Amino acid sequence: MYKTVNSKAFIISCLAIALATVILPTGLVVAQEGPFAGIKEKMASISETERDNLENLFVLGQQIKEMEKEEARITRDIETKNGEIEGLKIAIAGEEIAYSKKLADLKQVLRSYQRMGPGTYLEIILNSDNLAMLLRKINTLRDITRNTGKLMELLEESKVKQLSEKATLAEKVTLIEDNQKQIRESMTKKKQLIEDQERYLASLKEKREYYQDDLANLQMNWDELKNSVPMIIKELSRIIDEGYIPSEKLNISYNFMSIKASVDEKTINEIISGYPSLPKIVFSFYPNRVEISMPEKNLLLSGVFVIQEEHTLKFQVKEGSFYGMPLDSGAIEDLFLKGDLVFNLKLPLSDYTINSIKTTAGNLEWTITPTY
Structure with a gap:
């Protein structure tokens, strides 16, 4: 049944995974060479000691920026909780007013009951001229009793609500x-x-200004990479729509329960090199690891693939480096502030599930389970 699936459509869909997992992370460098040229030449000419010094400064800069982001996040949390606290204070004040009113109503009912006394109630009933009047008076007394009970219940509910809101308020104050x-x-x-x-x-003494300039250039280039991510996502969509891989380069096997496909890294590299809008991109598959490198931009990302939903794959970046300098988790997050790298795999099947995806030495492999 599945062997009759349109070959080209299936191949393009398979390419979607391979391209998506490779191009998006590398797309951090869609911009032209521009500001990278100067720093690239300088980085190539400096000594190992100078590189170590610059790396230490770059890492410190990343950590400072991460602290600034953490401060901003905590400040937003404090502002949000302060707003919630003010709302709770207003709610508690309103509940206290309502409680006082209900308490006053109950006192009035009880005062009337005490003034009249139980004998008066009996007299009211016995002085009825007929059965209809008797029943009406009994119902009136019953309403008074019921209203008293209802008022007491409302008072209790109001008290419990006040206590709950005050406890919540105390918790938020503690969180603040x-x-x-x-x-x-x-x-x-x-x-x-x-x-x-x-x-x-x-400590660098006379070379302080030299390193400050290099660090500023390095940071400028890093910012350029972060700004290019949205352009890469757009380019990726176009490439997936137009992509084609020769059927003889795609290994497909079928059995009764699943469809298995794989493609090697050489094929993917050849396909990507055919798109002049992209910089040079080289990726390598290893067991349980994918490395994407951009030699011209000195950017390297390493990660794994995970299945997020039935038809959705996500690329998780685990490590990265820029000009050989390690990127911390905050810097890697900066590359993807506009969203995770998530890909929907669309195949010409009515219903199916991505059962597994993995990388081996030089290959990307995945298994699809159709729903019969």
């Missing part, structure tokens, strides 16, 4: 205090990192 403590710690760490950077620069 914790957040304020966190931001103080974050600011202390940031200050320490800045002092470390200053001391390190001071």
